[in-house]
Amino acid sequence: MTGRIHSFESFGAVDGPGVRYVVFFQGCPLRCMFCHNPDTWESDAGEEYTPEDVVRKILPFRNFYDHGGGVTLSGGEPLMQLDFAAELLDRLKEEGLHTAVDTSAAIPLEKARKAIDAADMLLLDFKAFDSALCEKITGRPHILEQEKEYLEYCQSTGKKVWIRHVIVPGLTLNETHLKALGEYLHRFSCVDKIEPLAFHKMGEFKWQKELYKLSATEPPSAGDMKKVSELLRSY
Ligand code: SF4
Numbered sequence: 001m002t003g004r005i006h007s008f009e010s011f012g013a014v015d016g017p018g019v020r021y022v023v024f025f026q027g028c029p030l031r032c033m034f035c036h037n038p039d040t041w042e043s044d045a046g047e048e049y050t051p052e053d054v055v056r057k058i059l060p061f062r063n064f065y066d067h068g069g070g071v072t073l074s075g076g077e078p079l080m081q082l083d084f085a086a087e088l089l090d091r092l093k094e095e096g097l098h099t100a101v102d103t104s105a106a107i108p109l110e111k112a113r114k115a116i117d118a119a120d121m122l123l124l125d126f127k128a129f130d131s132a133l134c135e136k137i138t139g140r141p142h143i144l145e146q147e148k149e150y151l152e153y154c155q156s157t158g159k160k161v162w163i164r165h166v167i168v169p170g171l172t173l174n175e176t177h178l179k180a181l182g183e184y185l186h187r188f189s190c191v192d193k194i195e196p197l198a199f200h201k202m203g204e205f206k207w208q209k210e211l212y213k214l215s216a217t218e219p220p221s222a223g224d225m226k227k228v229s230e231l232l233r234s235y
Pocket of ligand 1: 037
């Protein structure tokens with residue numbers, strides 16, 4: 001079995017707990033307006049690896065990941081390559097490495113379950129806490145509903161989840177939505193952390209110019225992000 005990988009990062013510090021090896025999967029069915037990795041979208045790009053190839057790349061560095069860190073499958077959408085992701089997670093577990101999957105719930109839960117079950121934790125991206133806005137941002141319907149289903153499933157199985165939410169002025173920097181999202185998330189004991197992430201334009205150069213709609217949008221201010229933390233009660 002092989003999977004298509006966009007790239008690897010040996011010392012990730014922002015994709016889950018501790019120091020992590022991050023495997024960026026190739027392919028994503030969403031088209032988020034603020035995506036900074038549009039080069040991961042096409043599923044036939046990247047390079048092919050077997051799960052064993054990926055494990056072999058990680059093992060020489062494993063001492064770095066043994067003290068509260070681990071391996072994160074990110075992307076793109078790692079659960080698009082479900083069988084490959086599940087097998088890789090199983091292999092990493094056999095090696096005693098902690099695993100996380102960074103997902104946007106773009107794949108329906110019935111299909112994604114086996115990879116979710118195989119991971120130690122999820123980093124679950126909530127794109128917007130409003131169905132119409134979520135569809136506008138991602139280009140696909142029902143993503144918010146699928147994100148909620150993933151979270152409910154993790155609650156039922158006791159799987160730890162970190163929530164990530166990108167704050168974009170004019171889109172998700174919305175007091176009503178943020179307050180509602182904070183109230184919703186605090187009902188789930190599986191949610192271990194809520195991470196609001198400030199929108200940035202570092203990936204803009206990777207976009208086809210005519211498709212990028214946020215050229216005129218500035219990142220949120222430090223004051224905005226403080227207010228967001230209060231609304232989400234993420235501190
Ligand atoms: S889910 Fe992630 S990789 Fe896919 S379009 Fe959205 S931000 Fe980009």
